[in-house]
Amino acid sequence: MHPAKTSRPPGERARLRRNHLLEIARNLFIEQGFHQTGIAQIATASGIAVGQMYRDFESKEAIIAAICEADVEAWLEEKALADAVAARDLPAIRGWLERFGTRNQPEDRCRLVAEIIAEAGRNPRVADIYRGVDARVRQSLSAALAALSPEGISAKHVAVVAEYILTFGAGGICRRITHPQQCAEQIDRFVDAAIFNDLEHLLQEASISSAPERASTATQAP
Structure with missing residues (x-):
């Protein structure tokens, strides 16, 4: 019925x-x-x-927007992350990041994401939808990374690490579609090693690279 x-x-x-x-x-x-x-x-x-x-x-685009909204709301758990960041609950933030980085997504979900990305290149309304979703994902990821970052790291360098993670994630989705069996496991191991196992290293490197910038600012201070 x-x-x-x-x-x-x-x-x-x-x-x-x-x-x-x-x-x-x-x-x-x-x-x-x-x-x-x-x-x-x-x-x-x-x-x-x-x-x-x-x-x-x-419109059909409104249907796409509603699908994206439902998926993002369920996946990002924005309130849970915001509460963890506000409370400085580092284990909860790390747990959110681990879930965020999980790539064992169903193939059909990967195909839908790829379809939205492709359509964004042809349809300005879908492009706006995609940019809105991307902004929410980027904001949550950056908030989590900033909370785990060494003291003094700049927002610019947090943004670089966030972009690194998002780029790997988008590439992993595409590879899962074209090689669902052959290389999915190898991709997961590589991304884990390159990003989440070395997250502390990435953030520390960003902190070190920002040291000259901080020193220059301190020198110029009255």
């Missing part, structure tokens, strides 16, 4: 209908890509009338 036809309260029915539509759209986007998936096809597969779909979401 379609979620909207149950005897639940109207607000609950609307929530279930939207979630059902998003799940169907997600699967179609993964299987066929954004260009090959139209609103009419999503309506047919979900059992939701086109008119109702447009009342819930004004």
Whole structure:
């Protein structure tokens, strides 16, 4: 039975209908890509009338935005990280980073991320969605890294380490799609060694490299 036809309260029915539509759209986007998936096809597969779909979401891009929002909210756990940073709970921050760096993601999720990145190069509205997601991810990652950084490290160098991690992560997603069996395990070991096992080293290196900058600033101080 379609979620909207149950005897639940109207607000609950609307929530279930939207979630059902998003799940169907997600699967179609993964299987066929954004260009090959139209609103009419999503309506047919979900059992939701086109008119109702447009009342819930004004466009296909709005559906993409809602999927991204749900995924990012569930994955980033922004409040949990913010609470850990505010309390200086270093074990909790490290736990968040370890989970953040987990690359054993389902192949279909990797394919959806790659599809969004590809579509961002063609569709300005999807590009805006992607940039918004990227900004949230970068902000959370930078906050975690800053909390674990040696004293005196600059925000600029934290940003460099964050970019390093994000670049490795994006590359790992692409490699998982093209080599799901052959090299996924090797990629994980390499990324673990290059990033998370050597995170202290990366942050320490950034701190050392910022020392001349700090010394110059101190020299110029009145």
